[in-house]
Amino acid sequence: MNKLFAAVATLVVLSFVVGSAEARRVPPGTDADIAERIRPHGQVCLVGEECGEGVMAPMAAGEPRSGQQIYDRFCAACHTTGAAGAPVTGRADDWDARLDQGMDTLWDHTLNGIGAMPPKGTCMDCSDEELQASLDYMLDALD
Numbered sequence: 001m002n003k004l005f006a007a008v009a010t011l012v013v014l015s016f017v018v019g020s021a022e023a024r025r026v027p028p029g030t031d032a033d034i035a036e037r038i039r040p041h042g043q044v045c046l047v048g049e050e051c052g053e054g055v056m057a058p059m060a061a062g063e064p065r066s067g068q069q070i071y072d073r074f075c076a077a078c079h080t081t082g083a084a085g086a087p088v089t090g091r092a093d094d095w096d097a098r099l100d101q102g103m104d105t106l107w108d109h110t111l112n113g114i115g116a117m118p119p120k121g122t123c124m125d126c127s128d129e130e131l132q133a134s135l136d137y138m139l140d141a142l143d
């Protein structure tokens with residue numbers, strides 16, 4: 001116990017000595033130079049705050065993402081290229097037979113996957129509402 005106390009006390013004294021030595025040293029440059037040097041690399045901007053330039057605004061919690069946002073981020077990887085045999089968005093030939101299955105089946109396969117189509121199209125944190133919107137967005141491209 002005494003040894004531990006001595007070790008902690010030594011650390012406290014040491015950091016004080018080092019700290020005051022630091023404080024006596026005057027850093028080079030003007031205040032503006034210094035501010036620029038120690039500027040944080042990132043900035044946090046909270047929901048509802050005015051964000052500075054280059055700061056990514058967070059998505060408000062609970063606010064559903066649009067069908068296009070989900071599509072671009074998750075579905076597009078396979079469905080714009082036809083990767084792994086995915087029906088290509090907007091290409092009617094790829095969709096005719098699938099549409100004939102009915103919307104319930106398309107929805108079921110969006111949710112649970114089929115063949116190389118992964119469940120929820122890999123958007124595991126998607127709500128049903130967001131997934132449905134992405135499916136609608138994909139099918140709207142056929143009009």
Ligand code: HEC
Pocket residue numbers: 070071074075076077078079083084085086087098101105106107109110114115116117118120121122123131134135138
């Ligand atoms: C990893 C690639 C991949 C991703 C990501 C993906 N899909 Fe698919 N999708 C496929 C493939 C492959 C098929 C064809 C599966 C089959 O019929 O065997 C398919 C088929 C489908 C079908 C038709 C199902 C049917 O019954 O004919 C729908 C609807 C669909 N995807 C919706 C989506 C949506 C919505 C997303 C995004 C949320 C998505 N997919 C993301 C690969 C993907």
